[in-house]
């Protein structure tokens with residue numbers, strides 16, 4: 130959990146977000162805990178208590194302001210869309226744009242959405258105690274309103290009376306007058322205790338660490354277990370250190386991800402991004418970090434010469450480009466699963482610099498179109514340079530058969546559970562189930578096998594996932610390579626170089642690399658490099 134910050138002003142009925150900083154820029158999301166008022170014995174901020182009729186929260190719901198503010202209404206709308214299957218990282222920017230919510234109001238809305246979705250594994254038990262009934266007996270619409278309210282009380286710096294009043298006003302608008310009374314009662318009950326008191330109430334004391342973290346850090350039990358196994362399996366923890374590492378990892382999953390930018394080589398430079406207000410990344414030679422504001426305001430990003438991209442993803446694409454290969458004539462590069470085009474954007478720029486051609490393949494037509502948009506500046510440049518960049522729709526599983534031995538460098542950025550990118554995809558942890566692993570595992574194996582077939586002798590394959598789950602990473606590589614004698618695992622570690630050109634420190638003994646949010650500040654990307662013999 131992120132530390133509380135104390136700049137709330139309790140007379141602000143809309144909450145204190147107008148004075149908060151704007152680091153999310155409407156693109157990320159975080160989990161700032163705290164309250165507008167006092168601190169408890171541990172130094173944590175305590176929410177302000179509601180005192181009788183002096184506070185507006187004590188008024189009857191029908192007596193209070195009837196309008197809900199646009200930020201909370203937008204957050205609620207996004208939560209409902211996510212409940213219906215949408216992705217918060219796509220739905221939220223659309224809603225912010227539609228409702229013209231900008232700057233700090235956008236940051237506040239983002240925090241509400243991301244926090245309420247991420248943390249409902251903790252908030253739901255709190256709501257259940259406060260409501261005196263299981264959340265399964267609360268209407269899903271009303272539950273979303275309460276999750277937003279709980280996050281304001283327990284996870285943000287919103288003063289208690291503002292959190293209660295505005296949540297009740299929201300309930301009246303979207304859930305109806307009857308529900309508003311219920312929401313008022315539950316919110317008041319929640320506001321009677323601070324976060325630590327609620328943690329002592331709802332976190333199982335007798336359970337093992339996995340059970341405790343599952344509630345305290347709001348992750349499904351199976352995810353915490355899988356992350357524990359992954360830390361051990363990738364050599365990032367020993368049995369002695371795994372509890373501390375696991376706690377740090379799931380805590381990092383609940384913090385806002387930085388807004389990292391990539392300067393696509395030959396199209397933009399890190400210096401240009403720095404001149405636009407970003408800071409050069411220590412992690413990636415082509416990376417920069419935007420300390421605040423909207424990435425869309427950066428000219429190079431607007432023009433598609435730079436983009437928002439996690440530094441871990443940048444390092445993977447750079448690693449694939451850095452492995453020496455021998456080719457007669459221009460190298461042929463393939464991105465087998467390219468949509469929506471983040472890594473293809475960087476690979477295309479690198480390919481053009483290396484005098485190589487790139488094929489970006491994607492199974493979904495819609496996502497192929499996104500790749501095409503992402504690659505537009507590179508496509509233009511390829512035209513000027515007389516090089517070829519092809520963007521196409523196709524099933525990656527048949528590419529090996531259709532184009533055997535055609536490519537010198539192949540990226541398989543496989544569809545996966547995304548358990549390494551939980552900071553950026555708040556709903557992913559709740560949507561994924563262990564059953565997904567079986568389907569994805571079969572697809573990942575077929576895609577990797579196809580990629581190996583499509584690779585020329587001496588060529589290199591990068592198998593990547595944004596998940597550290599062993600079933601999607603080590604086990605896939607092991608199963609596919611053990612069946613064939615024409616591929617060897619390379620040590621990937623020397624190819625992951627930081628901004629100063631030094632190998633990035635990674636735990637474990639190789640030859641594969643696993644990056645970690647709590648250790649590297651990147652998404653939990655996995656990389657295996659294989660050489661076709």
Ligand SMILES: C[S@@+](CC[C@H](N)C(=O)[O-])C[C@H]1O[C@@H](n2cnc3c(N)ncnc32)[C@H](O)[C@@H]1O
Nearest residue numbers: 466467468469470471472492524525542543544
């Ligand atoms: C992890 S994403 C790739 C992310 C991408 N490399 C980037 O950096 O933006 C995996 C992609 O694989 C695509 N995919 C799924 N099955 C596929 C298949 N059989 N063939 C090709 N692509 C597939 C998905 O549609 C998804 O766009």
